[in-house]
Amino acid sequence: MPELPEVETVRRGLAPVMEGARILRVEARRPDLRRPFPDDLTRRLSGETVRHLARRAKYLLAELTSGDVLLMHLGMSGSFRVTQSGGDAAGGRARAAAINKSPAAPAHDHVVFHMSSGATVTFNDPRRFGLMLIVPHAELAGHPLLRGLGPEPLGTTFDAAALAGACTGRKTSLKAALLDQRVVAGLGNIYVCEALHRGRLSPKRGAATLATRRGAPTPRAAALVDAIKLVLKDAIKAGGSSLRDHRRTDGELGGFQHHFRVYGRAGEPCVTPGCTGTIKRIVQNGRSTFYCPTCQK
Numbered sequence: 001m002p003e004l005p006e007v008e009t010v011r012r013g014l015a016p017v018m019e020g021a022r023i024l025r026v027e028a029r030r031p032d033l034r035r036p037f038p039d040d041l042t043r044r045l046s047g048e049t050v051r052h053l054a055r056r057a058k059y060l061l062a063e064l065t066s067g068d069v070l071l072m073h074l075g076m077s078g079s080f081r082v083t084q085s086g087g088d089a090a091g092g093r094a095r096a097a098a099i100n101k102s103p104a105a106p107a108h109d110h111v112v113f114h115m116s117s118g119a120t121v122t123f124n125d126p127r128r129f130g131l132m133l134i135v136p137h138a139e140l141a142g143h144p145l146l147r148g149l150g151p152e153p154l155g156t157t158f159d160a161a162a163l164a165g166a167c168t169g170r171k172t173s174l175k176a177a178l179l180d181q182r183v184v185a186g187l188g189n190i191y192v193c194e195a196l197h198r199g200r201l202s203p204k205r206g207a208a209t210l211a212t213r214r215g216a217p218t219p220r221a222a223a224l225v226d227a228i229k230l231v232l233k234d235a236i237k238a239g240g241s242s243l244r245d246h247r248r249t250d251g252e253l254g255g256f257q258h259h260f261r262v263y264g265r266a267g268e269p270c271v272t273p274g275c276t277g278t279i280k281r282i283v284q285n286g287r288s289t290f291y292c293p294t295c296q297k
Contacts, residue, residue: 001058001075002074002078002240002245003058003186003188003189004055004058004154004185004232005235005236005238005254007058007059007060007074008236009239009240009248010074010248010249011054011060012236013082013248014060014080014082017082017115017117018121019053020050020051021049021050021115021119022047022048022050022115023047023048023050023113023114024047024115024116025114026041026042026046026111026112026113026114027111027112027114029109029110029111029112030110033078033110033131035133037132038133041132041134044066044068044134045064045070045113045134048065048066049064050062050063050064051063051064051065056149057152057181057185057186058185058186059072059145060072060074061140067136067137067138068134068136068137069136069140070132070133070134071131071133071134071140071146072123072131072132074125075131076245077125078123078125079123079124080122081121081122081251082119082121082250083120083122084119108126110123110125110128126245133145148182149182149185150166150181150185152185152186154229154232154233158228160217160222161216161221163210163221163224163225164210164211164212164215164217164218164221167183167210167221168215169208170207170208171206172206173203173204173205173206173207174201174203174205175203175284175289176285178195178228184228187228189263189289190243191232191235193262193263193289193290194260194261195224195228195232196224196227197261198230199224200272200296201220201296201297202293203284203291203296204282205297234256238259239253239255241254241257242254242255243264262279262290263290264290265279266280266290267279270294270295272295275292276294277293277294277295278292278294279291279292280292280293
């Protein structure tokens with residue numbers, strides 16, 4: 001499933017052709033994805049201008065002039081692609097430079113947005129675990145999908161104190177805590193493994209060890225926060241990780257999978273300078289964990 005870097009990469013690819021542009025027409029080619037579409041989806045979206053395209057955790061949020069928000073999730077296999085019809089972008093914005101060349105199967109093109117920017121934005125989802133809902137902006141923060149989410153890991157509110165506070169008293173492993181979207185939003189299996197390696201912390205370590213008995217952050221908490229922010233920024237810069245389904249909106253693959261330090265590298269040497277360890281794979285809570293037992297303590 002796409003994690004924060006993949007979703008943020010998609011947001012950045014869609015923003016130039018959607019923000020400030022009017023939705024001329026919407027084609028919903030099936031009645032549902034993971035959930036049924038709102039009965040009046042196409043009517044409520046057609047004619048609206050996208051004021052801003054935001055991201056919350058792994059969700060895309062298209063804020064509309066009507067006061068509604070189109071809440072979207074890529075699911076396991078969803079992707080957006082942008083093609084240009086040659087029209088000028090709305091509001092004088094430069095046209096998107098990249099034209100999609102990916103061989104996406106039209107049978108899985110489930111929703112198509114025709115924008116005043118001259119762009120056609122198509123949502124393709126072979127497994128149909130994606131999601132599109134319309135939520136009034138005033139109800140967004142309290143929506144069941146969003147209200148329990150923790151802080152954004154790249155935001156200013158996510159720091160060592162916040163992480164230590166969320167882990168205080170927890171009896172789970174550090175990896176399990178980081179995968180809990182109530183602790184920090186948007187992280188998944190890949191980037192938790194990679195961040196723990198950069199922070200030199202074992203995924204088996206108790207989450208509560210990030211805080212003192214009084215709940216103050218330990219140096220480990222500060223190191224882990226720095227590692228999380230760094231790995232996410234590096235992954236976004238590389239366009240996310242393409243292991244199976246993820247593609248950028250121009251159809252190209254992400255490149256961060258070529259920079260994994262531990263994920264998928266079981267049996268290979270650790271890349272930490274001076275470390276002589278070998279990457280190991282274990283299973284935690286039904287998920288594969290990759291780490292170096294030599295330098296991650």
